[in-house]
Amino acid sequence: MTPNPRDCFHSCSILGAFFAANPIADAVLVYHGPAGCVKMVLHAACAHDWLGLAPRKVTLCEVGDREVVTGGAEKLRAHIALVRERFPGKHVFVVSSCAPEIVGDDLLSAVEGFGPGAVTLLGGAGFRGDLWAGASDALERIAAGLCTEAPGAAPEEGKVNLVGYLCDRLEQDHLANVRVLRELVAGAGLELNALFVGPGEVSGLRRAWAAGTNVAFAYGEKAAQCLAARYGQKVLRVEYPIGLRSTIAFLRALAGASGREHAPESYIEAKLRWAVPRLQAARATCLGKRVGVCAESQKLPGLTEFLRDLGMIVSWVQVKDQGGAQEGRAGKVDLIVGSSVEKYRFGGRVPVYEFTYPCFDRHCLGDEPDLGFEGAVRLANNLANLLSRPTTRILGLSRELSRLEFDPVFYAPAT
Amino acid sequence: MSQDCPGDLYRYRETACLMRNVWEQLACIRGDVAIIVHGPSGCGWDFSLPDRRGDGVCHATDLTEMDVIMGGEEALEKKIESVCARARPRALFVLGTCVSRIIGDDARGLCAQAEAKWGVPVLYLPTSGLADPSAPEARSLVMDALIGKIMKPGRRVARSVNFLSRDWPNYTQVRKELARHLSALGLRLNALLTGDPVLEEIAAAPRAALNVIVSDPAAEAIGARMREKFGTPFLVVPRPTGIAATSRMYELVAEASGGGAGPAARVRGWRRRETERLPRAHPGLNGRRVAVLMQRPDPYVAGVFSELGLRATLRAGASGPPAASWDGFDLVYCDVPGTPAPGSHLPLRHMRPLSSFLLYSGMRELARELDAELGSRFFPTFGRYCA
Numbered sequence: 001m002t003p004n005p006r007d008c009f010h011s012c013s014i015l016g017a018f019f020a021a022n023p024i025a026d027a028v029l030v031y032h033g034p035a036g037c038v039k040m041v042l043h044a045a046c047a048h049d050w051l052g053l054a055p056r057k058v059t060l061c062e063v064g065d066r067e068v069v070t071g072g073a074e075k076l077r078a079h080i081a082l083v084r085e086r087f088p089g090k091h092v093f094v095v096s097s098c099a100p101e102i103v104g105d106d107l108l109s110a111v112e113g114f115g116p117g118a119v120t121l122l123g124g125a126g127f128r129g130d131l132w133a134g135a136s137d138a139l140e141r142i143a144a145g146l147c148t149e150a151p152g153a154a155p156e157e158g159k160v161n162l163v164g165y166l167c168d169r170l171e172q173d174h175l176a177n178v179r180v181l182r183e184l185v186a187g188a189g190l191e192l193n194a195l196f197v198g199p200g201e202v203s204g205l206r207r208a209w210a211a212g213t214n215v216a217f218a219y220g221e222k223a224a225q226c227l228a229a230r231y232g233q234k235v236l237r238v239e240y241p242i243g244l245r246s247t248i249a250f251l252r253a254l255a256g257a258s259g260r261e262h263a264p265e266s267y268i269e270a271k272l273r274w275a276v277p278r279l280q281a282a283r284a285t286c287l288g289k290r291v292g293v294c295a296e297s298q299k300l301p302g303l304t305e306f307l308r309d310l311g312m313i314v315s316w317v318q319v320k321d322q323g324g325a326q327e328g329r330a331g332k333v334d335l336i337v338g339s340s341v342e343k344y345r346f347g348g349r350v351p352v353y354e355f356t357y358p359c360f361d362r363h364c365l366g367d368e369p370d371l372g373f374e375g376a377v378r379l380a381n382n383l384a385n386l387l388s389r390p391t392t393r394i395l396g397l398s399r400e401l402s403r404l405e406f407d408p409v410f411y412a413p414a415t
Numbered sequence: 416m417s418q419d420c421p422g423d424l425y426r427y428r429e430t431a432c433l434m435r436n437v438w439e440q441l442a443c444i445r446g447d448v449a450i451i452v453h454g455p456s457g458c459g460w461d462f463s464l465p466d467r468r469g470d471g472v473c474h475a476t477d478l479t480e481m482d483v484i485m486g487g488e489e490a491l492e493k494k495i496e497s498v499c500a501r502a503r504p505r506a507l508f509v510l511g512t513c514v515s516r517i518i519g520d521d522a523r524g525l526c527a528q529a530e531a532k533w534g535v536p537v538l539y540l541p542t543s544g545l546a547d548p549s550a551p552e553a554r555s556l557v558m559d560a561l562i563g564k565i566m567k568p569g570r571r572v573a574r575s576v577n578f579l580s581r582d583w584p585n586y587t588q589v590r591k592e593l594a595r596h597l598s599a600l601g602l603r604l605n606a607l608l609t610g611d612p613v614l615e616e617i618a619a620a621p622r623a624a625l626n627v628i629v630s631d632p633a634a635e636a637i638g639a640r641m642r643e644k645f646g647t648p649f650l651v652v653p654r655p656t657g658i659a660a661t662s663r664m665y666e667l668v669a670e671a672s673g674g675g676a677g678p679a680a681r682v683r684g685w686r687r688r689e690t691e692r693l694p695r696a697h698p699g700l701n702g703r704r705v706a707v708l709m710q711r712p713d714p715y716v717a718g719v720f721s722e723l724g725l726r727a728t729l730r731a732g733a734s735g736p737p738a739a740s741w742d743g744f745d746l747v748y749c750d751v752p753g754t755p756a757p758g759s760h761l762p763l764r765h766m767r768p769l770s771s772f773l774l775y776s777g778m779r780e781l782a783r784e785l786d787a788e789l790g791s792r793f794f795p796t797f798g799r800y801c802a
Contacts, residue, residue: 012457034513036432036544040457065545068517098455099513099545102483126457127480127514 012037012126014097015044016134019168020142021093021122022057026201028083028090032061032076032107033097033124049169050363059083063099072100077110080119091146091202092119095138101125120145131357132296132321135166136219139196143223146202147230151209155233157258159193159211160185163227164220166298167198168357175199176369184241184372187271188254189263196223213257218298240299241371243306243379244275271373278377279310282384287311289387294318294338295356303337303355310380320356335387351386355379432544434458434510436553441508442473446614449504453491453522454478454512474498478514487520495529495537505614506565507537516543536564554581558608558637561617568621568645574672575605577620577647579637580629588776596685596774600669600678608637621645627668630654654770657719658693661774662686689775694724696779697786705785706730708749716769720748723782746789 014033018041021029031038038060045053061079063072076094083092092114096107102125111121122138129137143163162181167174178198185192193211194204208214208227213234216224224235236257241250251264291312295303297319304314315333336342336352340360343352354362355370369375434452441450452459452475459475476482476490491509498507509526526539538560542553551559578593594604605623606616621641626649628638638649650671655661662682669678694701701724707716712729720727728744772781 011460012455014457034432034544036435039431040435063545068545097513098483099517102514102517126455127478127483130456 011131012040013129013131013134013137014095014124014126015041016129016131016136017093017095017122017124017138018044018058019131019166020135020138020197021095022053023167023170023197023199024091024093024142024202024205025054025199026090026203028056028087028092029058030061030076030080030083030092030094031058031097031124032072032079032094032100032105033063034099035060035062037097037126044358047360048358049171050365051170051172056087063097067105068099068103071103071105073105073107073110076100076105076107077113080110080114084114084118093142094119094121095124096121098125098127101128117145117148130321132166132219132298136164136222139164139220139223140226142205143196143208143226144230146205147208147227149206149209151231153210155212155231156193156210157212158189159191160213160215160236160254160258161194161196161208161211161224161227161233162192162215162217162220163196163224164217164298165195165198166217166219166357169359170199171364172366173364173368173370176364176367177371177375179367180369180372180374181241184247184251185254187264187267188251188258189260190254190258196220215254215257239301241375242299242302243376244272244309244373245305246302247271247372247376275373275377279380282380283310285384285388286380288313289334290315290332292316292318292333292336292338292342292350294320294336294342296320299356306376306379307337307383310383335383337383353383353386432458432542433553433556434512434542434544437510437540437542437557438473440553440557441510443611444614444617445611447503447505448472448614449474449498449502449507451476451491451494451498451507451509452512453487453494453509453515453520455514458512458514483514483518486518487515488522488525491515491520491522491525492529495525499529499533499535505535507533507535508560509537509539510542511540513543513545516541516545538564552633555633555636559640562637562640562644565614565617566621566641566645567618569619570622571624572603572605572622573624574601575603575623576625576627576668576672577606577608577623578604578627578629579634579649580609581631581634589773592774592776596665597668599681600665600672600674602668602672602674621647623647625650625668625671627652627664629664655774656769656772656777657715658686658689658722658775658778659718660715661778662689685775689778690722693722693778693782697723697782699786699790700724700782702726703745703789704728704743706744706747708747719769719778719781722778723785725785746785748785 014037018029021027022045031041038058042053042058059079061072061076067075080092080094094107094111100107107121111119120141122141124134162185165177165181167178178195181195182192194208196205209231211233213236214224214227215236215238217238217240221237227233228235234257236253238250238253239246241247248268251268252261255261255263287310289312291307292315293300293304293307294317300317300319304317307314333350336346336350337355338352339356340354340358343354343361346352354360368378370379434454438450438452441448450473452473454476456475456477459473459477474494476487476494478487478490482490495507495509498504507529509522511522515522523539526537530537540556540560542556576597589610590607593607597604606612606620608617608620624647626638626641626647628634628649628651630651630653635651641647642649650667652664652667653660655664662685665682665685666679669682703725705720705725705727707720707727708730709716714729717727717729769781772778
């Protein structure tokens with residue numbers, strides 16, 4: 001059966017390019033495409049990011065009928081020049097789209113005309129790939145475009161670049177994730193040199209040469225290879241640190257690659273002592289519940305493993321960025337961990353926890369990470385809340401009392 | 416703002432992809448309709464339009480790089496077959512995109528073939544996002560298609576009316592209130608061609624005796640088209656926001672339907688009742704000063720606020736005057752999102768546009784919202800932290 005493309009939720013690479021470049025504070029994004037494509041990007045930004053897009057972060061070099069007939073490269077060149085004049089000191093990222101690439105605009109020469117490393121072309125044609133492919137390509141081009149300077153010194157073994165973090169919004173959950181990643185790297189006895197891409201500035205990314213190892217999540221593999229080829233660094237491929245096991249594996253992999261195998265053990269020990277008791281109460285609620293998972297491949301391994309750790313039965317899995325061949329069936333599960341898409345499809349029948357992209361309805365105004373040990377506790381907390389809500393409402397508190405073994409203790413009166 | 420930085424965010428409020436606007440118009444139709452977006456997968460999913468209605472309505476051909484080179488007609492043909500075979504829609508709309516237009520697919524021809532094969536209307540709409548601003552407005556394009564293919568002429572139903580407007584909210588109470596009041600005037604609501612119209616109602620629209628057009632040039636053009644094709648006369652009425660405007664609308668409709676003195680007296684009664692009821696229900700609004708910040712000041716808005724007992728002052732422009740001149744106001748009402756707060760001590764409401772508070776029930780809702788905001792102690796206590 002051909003899956004419904006809306007279920008697969010491939011979306012457009014133009015968004016991937018946006019998510020890759022948006023966190024960079026001192027950058028302007030020039031969209032070279034039809035106005036509607038940019039509108040879609042802005043819709044994603046406003047529906048998905050309560051802290052808001054920085055004003056004037058995105059500009060449009062519109063491609064309309066005239067540019068399709070006569071070409072739009074000249075217009076783009078003039079637009080970039082204008083943006084550079086109006087926003088001195090900002091780096092310019094150019095995001096393309098289907099129309100200029102089909103008509104064959106020479107975007108590369110328009111961009112290269114401003115000198116090496118001044119303007120970066122990120123791609124973005126929707127027929128070339130989906131959101132995740134777009135993010136991966138854009139990260140590679142960001143790495144190739146920004147990291148052009150010669151190393152100032154030899155790379156340091158104690159420093160790492162993290163590559164491939166998909167910061168699809170700038171709300172406090174992602175900002176907390178960046179904090180957690182920094183802490184985890186420190187927990188492994190290392191220092192985070194550059195994060196591709198989290199909130200930061202171009203100058204920080206340009207110093208990627210200083211790290212000895214590029215630690216790559218799935219979408220960052222191409223960018224990590226690109227940096228490694230340029231600066232002679234090592235590449236370490238890791239999974240997202242979601243849940244306990246994935247986080248421990250992440251820490252040990254990081255430490256192992258830098259020859260500090262024993263460095264994270266005391267940190268892991270302390271964190272487990274903090275996290276595991278907190279997971280106990282949630283485990284009691286989650287135990288034996290069937291769960292459906294719909295996630296991008298980058299998050300899936302850690303997430304499913306953690307759900308099993310909580311005692312849940314993973315009934316079905318849908319991989320969002322690899323075709324989504326397996327259809328989710330809401331009726332067979334007690335809970336779905338997915339995105340807004342699953343919430344709109346199944347939310348009326350089954351509790352759905354918005355965890356994967358996109359999360360339109362779950363926003364974070366406080367420091368609430370998804371990653372690391374803190375993220376595991378928070379995830380367990382939220383899942384248990386979702387699962388216990390109908391129980392409490394429908395069956396009352398007596399079942400909750402039995403579950404928690406709050407049996408009344410009778411004291412016989414003294415005779 | 417646009418002179419300051421060409422192509423900046425403010426410009427985008429006025430522009431959007433025609434395909435997405437048309438999709439928005441079509442996806443709200445209730446009934447067995449299906450929509451196919453003929454383009455890359457990114458166009459098939461729009462962040463502004465999550466499909467909350469479940470499966471089977473919106474589809475896409477997911478054109479790949481190979482389709483761009485070799486042509487996307489085969490993909491479209493397959494998608495039409497699969498949608499018609501599985502979902503059995505009563506109407507199928509195929510929307511073009513920039514990509515299908517540039518590569519020159521004959522989508523219109525394929526739709527004609529599919530229509531002959533499946534016996535249901537299969538409509539191709541040329542909705543490329545490359546279109547310049549002079550391209551037809553999305554609503555007109557959709558309504559033209561509906562008039563041409565979906566609406567079926569039939570025996571006229573006496574004293575029945577259709578309502579046509581631009582983007583009414585999908586509130587159930589709008590439909591209910593309209594039907595109830597029209598019924599009290601001896602009229603019948605035949606079709607509500609705005610908000611979330613029903614496919615069956617659209618098909619039966621030509622049977623109405625009168626089309627009521629709520630003041631909007633695009634809707635007027637649609638009314639003219641329906642008069643031309645089905646001979647249905649139309650009447651333009653004011654936007655029913657506010658007690659006076661709503662009453663006037665009912666009066667005009669009753670008059671045009673030949674209702675006589677009875678319905679007019681009934682409308683006067685409604686107006687009197689609502690005018691007395693609102694200030695009594697919300698005494699906290701009486702005499703409070705509201706600054707209304709609008710991009711295009713409309714004096715009619717001040718009238719709507721005064722019906723609630725408020726003293727409204729209109730201010731023009733997106734940013735408004737300097738902060739000092741906001742002294743003395745209890746509330747700034749603003750329907751332009753993203754407007755910077757004029758003074759941290761003032762509640763600034765980025766509220767829904769007044770046009771979304773329709774009929775008498777809309778006014779009750781507006782009064783409730785404003786009363787809650789003015790009664791709240793949030794801004795006097797914490798406002799300084801908002802600056």
